[in-house]
Amino acid sequence: MAHILITSGPTRQYIDPVRYMTNGSSGRMGASLAAAAIAAGHDVTIISGPVQVDYPIEARVIPVITTEEMLAACELEFPSCDGLIGVAAPCDYRPERVEGHKIAKTGQPITLHLIETPDVVATIGAKKKPQQWVVGFALETEDARFRALVKLEKKNCDLIVLNGPEAMNAAENQVEILDRAGTSVALLSGPKEEVAAGIMQAIQTRLMK
Amino acid sequence: MAHILITSGPTRQYIDPVRYMTNGSSGRMGASLAAAAIAAGHDVTIISGPVQVDYPIEARVIPVITTEEMLAACELEFPSCDGLIGVAAPCDYRPERVEGHKIAKTGQPITLHLIETPDVVATIGAKKKPQQWVVGFALETEDARFRALVKLEKKNCDLIVLNGPEAMNAAENQVEILDRAGTSVALLSGPKEEVAAGIMQAIQTRLMK
Numbered sequence: 001m002a003h004i005l006i007t008s009g010p011t012r013q014y015i016d017p018v019r020y021m022t023n024g025s026s027g028r029m030g031a032s033l034a035a036a037a038i039a040a041g042h043d044v045t046i047i048s049g050p051v052q053v054d055y056p057i058e059a060r061v062i063p064v065i066t067t068e069e070m071l072a073a074c075e076l077e078f079p080s081c082d083g084l085i086g087v088a089a090p091c092d093y094r095p096e097r098v099e100g101h102k103i104a105k106t107g108q109p110i111t112l113h114l115i116e117t118p119d120v121v122a123t124i125g126a127k128k129k130p131q132q133w134v135v136g137f138a139l140e141t142e143d144a145r146f147r148a149l150v151k152l153e154k155k156n157c158d159l160i161v162l163n164g165p166e167a168m169n170a171a172e173n174q175v176e177i178l179d180r181a182g183t184s185v186a187l188l189s190g191p192k193e194e195v196a197a198g199i200m201q202a203i204q205t206r207l208m209k
Numbered sequence: 210m211a212h213i214l215i216t217s218g219p220t221r222q223y224i225d226p227v228r229y230m231t232n233g234s235s236g237r238m239g240a241s242l243a244a245a246a247i248a249a250g251h252d253v254t255i256i257s258g259p260v261q262v263d264y265p266i267e268a269r270v271i272p273v274i275t276t277e278e279m280l281a282a283c284e285l286e287f288p289s290c291d292g293l294i295g296v297a298a299p300c301d302y303r304p305e306r307v308e309g310h311k312i313a314k315t316g317q318p319i320t321l322h323l324i325e326t327p328d329v330v331a332t333i334g335a336k337k338k339p340q341q342w343v344v345g346f347a348l349e350t351e352d353a354r355f356r357a358l359v360k361l362e363k364k365n366c367d368l369i370v371l372n373g374p375e376a377m378n379a380a381e382n383q384v385e386i387l388d389r390a391g392t393s394v395a396l397l398s399g400p401k402e403e404v405a406a407g408i409m410q411a412i413q414t415r416l417m418k
Contacts, residue, residue, distance in 0.1 A: 015230070017350055017374045018232050018233075018298070018348060018350075018374050018377070019230060019231075019232050019300070019302070020230070020231065020232065020233075021224070021228060021229070021230055022228075022229065022231060023227050023228050023229065024227075024229075052261045089227070091228070092314055093228070093312075093319065096318065101350050101351045102348070102349065102350045102351070102374070103302075104356070105301055105325055105328075107325065109305065109322055109323060109324045109325075110302065110322075110323045111320060111321070111322055111323070112320070112321040112322075112323055113318055113319075113320055113321075114318060114319045114320070114321055115318045116314055116316065116318075119314075139227065139311070140311065141226055141227075141310045141311045142310045142311070147313070165226045165227050165311070168227070
């Protein structure tokens with residue numbers, strides 16, 4: 001019986017009061033992982049960006065909008081949790097400057113200077129205690145396996161789950177779970193519910209005592 | 210009995226295969242206007258960006274993603290319609306160049322060059338026949354009334370409906386309808402269903418023979 005923190009869904013980074021950057025993450029994989037964790041007898045807290053998905057009623061859900069808010073909520077919650085599953089797709093760039101008024105069209109191009117947002121999983125990974133674990137996700141379009149392993153190392157994850165952009169806002173998913181040695185722990189494909197159960201199984205076997 | 214074209218919801222402009230720019234338009238006002246038009250006995254075709262809202266089953270719905278797709282669908286449908294209600298919030302900037310691969314984080318800022326997308330309502334407004342009408346929406350945060358009237362003129366609308374950013378993804382709305390003379394035709398506030406019925410009433414009284 002563990003207390004598992006799950007980040008889920010996209011975040012938004014506003015350009016002005018109306019426009020923002022985001023991605024198509026639906027929160028379905030987060031909801032499926034929460035359901036799998038609850039079915040396995042664990043407590044679940046979800047920190048979620050704006051989504052339409054229904055999370056299990058047994059889970060405690062903390063809604064956030066931006067990546068900074070998601071990180072702040074994680075830093076507050078993680079110390080009382082056994083592990084983090086970072087399946088959210090936080091917006092990782094934000095405008096250097098957010099306009100206070102809606103940018104009016106002038107017919108001219110505009111230039112947006114973007115800076116990186118803090119990395120939620122890396123920040124938590126750097127702070128985790130020896131008995132805590134962190135599972136990251138990597139969505140890659142190029143050199144997928146290599147980049148996923150670099151992320152696992154950089155974010156101090158115990159396992160990383162690799163998937164492609166076709167997973168976003170889809171009912172099905174295909175993932176590969178990699179461990180710190182670079183070994184492929186599992187290849188899972190099918191409905192997100194089944195894939196989530198397989199990921200939970202790997203976490204229980206490898207990371208929970 | 211008229212055939213009314215309604216654009217609804219946001220559009221998305223992709224930066225790379227994962228990230229995009231958009232806004233919080235929910236499609237609720239479009240759905241409410243469609244319901245009001247159908248209740249008044251009209252045929253409705255909706256061209257909608259990605260939304261979660263349920264449109265009336267009596268409406269024909271054409272789903273689109275980008276502003277360019279929304280415009281292309283409008284250009285195809287408008288010639289057989291009596292009027293257009295442009296309540297969508299099309300993304301009005303797009304990256305000059307869309308990256309084919311997910312942009313990898315390097316720790317460094319990035320610069321995004323944005324150009325304006327074509328204006329859907331203005332393009333249709335410029336082509337409308339004498340017996341056709343166009344109703345635009347203006348979402349403004351500054352100099353609202355002045356900017357709305359400039360848009361009405363520039364987009365060749367017959368009426369323009371002015372609202373604020375607080376309308377986005379909300380159940381209620383507060384709007385002012387302005388005509389080509391700059392006269393305030395109606396001030397409406399309340400649940401979107403009621404505001405939509407009021408807007409439909411103004412369209413029927415002023416624009417339909």
